[in-house]
Amino acid sequence: MDVGFIGMGRMGRGMAARLAQEGHTVRAWNRSPEAAQGVPGVTAVGSAAEAFRGDAVITMLADDAALESVLVQGGLLDGAGRPGVHLGMSTISVALAERLTAIHERAGIPYVSAPVFGRPDAAEAGKLNIVVAGPEASIASATPLLDAMGAKTWRYGEKPKRANAVKLAGNFMLISAIEAMGEACAFTEGHGVPGAELLDLMSNTIFAAPVYKNYGAAIATSRYEPPGFGLRLGAKDIRLALQAGEAAGVPMPFASVLRDGLIEAMARGDGEKDLAALAEVSRRRREGR
Amino acid sequence: MDVGFIGMGRMGRGMAARLAQEGHTVRAWNRSPEAAQGVPGVTAVGSAAEAFRGDAVITMLADDAALESVLVQGGLLDGAGRPGVHLGMSTISVALAERLTAIHERAGIPYVSAPVFGRPDAAEAGKLNIVVAGPEASIASATPLLDAMGAKTWRYGEKPKRANAVKLAGNFMLISAIEAMGEACAFTEGHGVPGAELLDLMSNTIFAAPVYKNYGAAIATSRYEPPGFGLRLGAKDIRLALQAGEAAGVPMPFASVLRDGLIEAMARGDGEKDLAALAEVSRRRREGR
Amino acid sequence: MDVGFIGMGRMGRGMAARLAQEGHTVRAWNRSPEAAQGVPGVTAVGSAAEAFRGDAVITMLADDAALESVLVQGGLLDGAGRPGVHLGMSTISVALAERLTAIHERAGIPYVSAPVFGRPDAAEAGKLNIVVAGPEASIASATPLLDAMGAKTWRYGEKPKRANAVKLAGNFMLISAIEAMGEACAFTEGHGVPGAELLDLMSNTIFAAPVYKNYGAAIATSRYEPPGFGLRLGAKDIRLALQAGEAAGVPMPFASVLRDGLIEAMARGDGEKDLAALAEVSRRRREGR
Amino acid sequence: MDVGFIGMGRMGRGMAARLAQEGHTVRAWNRSPEAAQGVPGVTAVGSAAEAFRGDAVITMLADDAALESVLVQGGLLDGAGRPGVHLGMSTISVALAERLTAIHERAGIPYVSAPVFGRPDAAEAGKLNIVVAGPEASIASATPLLDAMGAKTWRYGEKPKRANAVKLAGNFMLISAIEAMGEACAFTEGHGVPGAELLDLMSNTIFAAPVYKNYGAAIATSRYEPPGFGLRLGAKDIRLALQAGEAAGVPMPFASVLRDGLIEAMARGDGEKDLAALAEVSRRRREGR
Structure with missing residues (x-):
């Protein structure tokens, strides 16, 4: 063609x-x-x-x-x-x-x-x-x-818009998975278990899926450059999801948490890093830095 | 032995x-x-x-x-x-x-x-x-x-407690995945796409893992009985995660959202259903029921 | 003039x-x-x-x-x-x-x-x-x-925009006060104390201010009509605050909670009632209705 | 006697x-x-x-x-x-x-x-x-x-417990007011208006109550020592409110936000300062420090 x-x-x-x-x-x-x-x-x-x-x-x-x-x-x-x-x-x-x-x-x-x-x-x-x-x-x-x-x-x-709604829903799920990994790693690290060891278990058992393997590898090693999917773009997608959610009358408390975390990550200078850098927000909060 | x-x-x-x-x-x-x-x-x-x-x-x-x-x-x-x-x-x-x-x-x-x-x-x-x-x-x-x-x-x-921290972190990740699916389904349903169709895509591609397949199947069909993992037990695990998080100085905004959602689900009589029933909280909110 | x-x-x-x-x-x-x-x-x-x-x-x-x-x-x-x-x-x-x-x-x-x-x-x-x-x-x-x-x-x-930022900040504080009263009333009601009795104490002592007296009176009696300040307008103001917050790099977790609660209130048909009707979201959640 | x-x-x-x-x-x-x-x-x-x-x-x-x-x-x-x-x-x-x-x-x-x-x-x-x-x-x-x-x-x-529920509800409202002031100050500061100028307006008009005047004065000047009401004690009260809320089946999203913010404040070393120091969490997030 x-x-x-x-x-x-x-x-x-x-x-x-x-x-x-x-x-x-x-x-x-x-x-x-x-x-x-x-x-x-x-x-x-x-x-x-x-x-x-x-x-x-x-x-x-x-x-x-x-x-x-x-x-x-x-x-x-x-x-x-x-x-x-x-x-x-x-x-x-x-x-x-x-x-x-x-x-x-x-x-x-x-x-x-x-x-x-x-x-x-x-x-x-x-x-x-x-x-x-x-x-x-x-x-x-x-x-x-x-x-x-x-x-x-x-x-x-x-209806074309439906495909866009599905895409935004998928990205919302993806960024939610990153936040969940970030909080979980900060949690086990607070109890003496490196996040890498937690994610090794999870991404090879009940969470054995590309999202957890790929982003989990970045979070485990705190390596966010070069970016595969830039954090600033992810923040945009959450903004779009929240807007479309509001338009359809859908409260989205997880998306709201993501919004706040992504804004904080950008304020820390991580906007151009990989989306997985969202996990550092949880780690920094725990470590008081 | x-x-x-x-x-x-x-x-x-x-x-x-x-x-x-x-x-x-x-x-x-x-x-x-x-x-x-x-x-x-x-x-x-x-x-x-x-x-x-x-x-x-x-x-x-x-x-x-x-x-x-x-x-x-x-x-x-x-x-x-x-x-x-x-x-x-x-x-x-x-x-x-x-x-x-x-x-x-x-x-x-x-x-x-x-x-x-x-x-x-x-x-x-x-x-x-x-x-x-x-x-x-x-x-x-x-x-x-x-x-x-x-x-x-x-x-x-x-140190024995580390295994318990890992277990709680895993259950936190699991329940986070359910909440993310619940919000995502309510979101696409608000735009005309049945949650089942969203989850079919997700759980066969970037989220192709047991958690998304198993709990996703329940959410797609809104079938939460008999329970595999009871919602009330899940609420207990989130309570334990929040307590252990606080003890280790770890803010956990996702866990806090889960806590509130699970309490709401129990108030609606879903405590003895499967944990996946948490997804109905998001759907009910959108539908105003 | x-x-x-x-x-x-x-x-x-x-x-x-x-x-x-x-x-x-x-x-x-x-x-x-x-x-x-x-x-x-x-x-x-x-x-x-x-x-x-x-x-x-x-x-x-x-x-x-x-x-x-x-x-x-x-x-x-x-x-x-x-x-x-x-x-x-x-x-x-x-x-x-x-x-x-x-x-x-x-x-x-x-x-x-x-x-x-x-x-x-x-x-x-x-x-x-x-x-x-x-x-x-x-x-x-x-x-x-x-x-x-x-x-x-x-x-x-x-700079004109500063006055608008102050106005939005004030409305955000106002709606936050309503949500706080709503959760507090649901909380004491769950322990047998009518919200009206809680608010009588609060709005006459450490919270003796117009916002708590006026909106508190509505919440105490669950009377939200006719509206003084319509809930839908309040939802608009929170949307504006979240947008301006994001533009200035300010995470606002309370504002995010308000957004989700206001959307839920509108889904329940309270958009044209007084803003104080936001408090009913907390009450309904507790009562499982 | x-x-x-x-x-x-x-x-x-x-x-x-x-x-x-x-x-x-x-x-x-x-x-x-x-x-x-x-x-x-x-x-x-x-x-x-x-x-x-x-x-x-x-x-x-x-x-x-x-x-x-x-x-x-x-x-x-x-x-x-x-x-x-x-x-x-x-x-x-x-x-x-x-x-x-x-x-x-x-x-x-x-x-x-x-x-x-x-x-x-x-x-x-x-x-x-x-x-x-x-x-x-x-x-x-x-x-x-x-x-x-x-x-x-x-x-x-x-029933004695009712007085305790009322006390916890009051402290929850108080700490919510501090968080609201903190987010509002970070918000206007992000648009060029010092928090002190916002709080001067608010605490002399629709929020003219002791809570906003007293804690507002501390937030306006970022002075949190000596403590009147210690932050760590406030964190305890929110923990008690969340527990009693869960026992009575009351979701409390504001209280959950407060919990996470107070934990973050303590991780930053503010546990022995005045409760009003919670407002600095919002400011630090905006400023990326």
Whole structure:
């Protein structure tokens, strides 16, 4: 398929490279142009408009503001480009997903929300878990792309915002797991057991899952650089979850604790470290530092 | 080995049966005597004192009060019985573990803390994960018993209380996972996605671990009976974790949220249901019921 | 002075009437025009633009959206009206106060933030506490108005947003007091002491202040209608406090608890009742209903 | 009246002196004997038993452990001394109040719970607020003592534990007010307004009550020494409130936040400072120190 790709951060580059490797034609654009260059098999184009056409366009941007700036303020939807489908793969707010659904409808361009779980290495290997919601026919038309990028595609019906809600719920669960590990480590450390020894047990028995193994390894050794998933991005996701929770009338006491802990972590200068650095908040509190 | 077994609840019966099956001689006692009877290969005895002797004695009681009542108020430590080692396998407080350590030392009876992870079916199958701390020689002498009951024994040094801290930390992580699932389900349900569909994704990808699969299945279907791990017992464990946390100077905001949620669940009549019923607190709040 | 008044809700009407009574000329406008009519001494005008001129203009609207809609989308700042000073008295976000400061500067119209503490009866009696920040000369020019409306004016320097931060902090403290009373009442009621008896003691001794007396009386009798300060508005203020807290890197665990409690109260249908109805959340939780 | 007084800490000395000044005969005992000496008009006695007789005995000890140690382990209730009434004025747990009620009943000595609000200067001046519950006739017999020590006596019926529940609820409200001030100050300070300026407004308007004035003054200037009400004692009271809350099935999210904040304050070395030092937890978090 002929695909435009907007947003060539670490995730985007991996996904675009994978698409090219699987035989798709990829035109890529990024605000800072260097990022769009040097990706094997991918052609860098000079404007977002050149990317916003073809069989499909994929957007993979950092947040609501970046996506709105390119798409809405950039006027892409009013331009000449009529992509067959727009796959919005960024982690954005539920509210923006709803607005995008409405304005795409007015513009006559099919919109599908398709945020992903997985780190850059999974993106390069085509092993993402893709959470999809939107018009069935549009999803069907994008199947070759979804199959190229994902280990599996998870379908959540026709309303795009649902995929975004699922993505935020997943990130909330992930950050909750980190906080739980952080408190648990501070707790056993207060009783003489290194967190590493606790997490070795847990992540090999009842919590034997990628989240606990990967983030647990970082917490066990207090190594948070380089970041896989940056703490500041995680704080953004919790903010989005709290907003969407409030909009749907859902109290979320764990999410509130996470919010406060992440703010504290950023005040301590850990915003650019890996999300797992949230665990240090609990350790510092215990140690009185 | 010749083993006394005190406390024949669902877990205790499974463990005692397993020991007998693996060739050990088991004398069992329970406060309500029926529970000690009818376990294949296990001999019921008429008093705790008759169980409290031999190569080793194992205690597996519901809580601090039950253990103190039998052991301390019951005067076992001052009696004629001199078991080779006392394996305390109940989930008890860190503070009681410290007191037990001191009074066993005075009595000259080796004490080892050995709480377990696993449900009754794992106990019967000898597949528990056993968390052990105590004098090395005593643990060595109990190895045949630990091997019979456990898939694996995890060692945490010579101070018994450390094993209890690890056990409480693990249960705290478990209940945190349930709360996170509960809030996440309420959240996606508020946006039109059944919790079951969220948990299907999560427990098969980044959270593919027994805790998320087992408790997730209960939450997905809102089925909390019969209980595997009773909610009221979970509330007790969080209370113990908060107490031991305070003693070690560890703030635990997640544990505090769990405490309040579990109290609310019990006020709604869910104390005897499975711990996973904690998830209903989040759902009820969203639905305004 | 010749004053325009935009926003004739319950507070606005009281304030406008007071200004007229004190000898000022008041031109009032409200989106739904009936509300601007029948206020003694106040002239209703047909458009916001007719109000937005003279010696000063006062805005007193429900929230950010209402103010932005009238002022920014309504194009008032680009119009012919050049009021001597704009007193923004609404409870709005810190972020909006900052944007307003910038756009007024560009438009060459002095902007002063002047939110208030006090209920409609205090507004009518000119007994408000007014929290003011902005250019000193502009505040000086508005002194006759501030003196007419307020028991006292509290000054917070030249940056308008500071007054808004103080207002949000005050409302946060107020709602925290309500939650504390709610939990305390549920607590003593759980031990057989009616909340009314607890609050009688507290609000006459160490907590002998208007907040505890007024809201305490509502909580003591569980009477939340008619609302003085609506719960939904309070939920908005906590949302604004959390946002401004995050922007300034301030974790606010009490505010997070309030957020969750207020969402739960609204899910129970208490959004249009008085803010004091937050106390019922604690009572319902205890009673398991 | 002829009164025994057990527990001559700062509060106890003030109360005993006041009783003597009002014409009562006071025999005082304290574990470390120096504290019982040099109080005008008060006779130091050499044992708790010598104090535990006469028309009435008053106990004013630091916590549950101190009271149980003197009263229960000390065997006072089984001794020859038969005081006309025992006024328990310490801040103790609801559970201990219930146990004391039962064991006094068995011993045939009337027991009245009578905890107080007020600092040592109020004790000396006879200006305490006394919270009383117990058998009506016993309270009546103690009226001269209560009148001597208190500005007012507040009655809560015949069950002693109710007075203790009210006292804990009051302290919970007090510490909640401190936390609210702490978060509010950190919040406005994050926006450029010193906490002192916020608290000046609040404690002179809608929060014009002793709690906000006194503790607010300490928070405004960050002066927490010498302590009036020690932080560690406050942490104890929150622990007691949480325990009694759990016993009565009352979730208390604010109390949970306080618990975690107080533990953090103690880890920072503020346990012996004034309770108001809790506010520094919020400030430190914002400032990333």
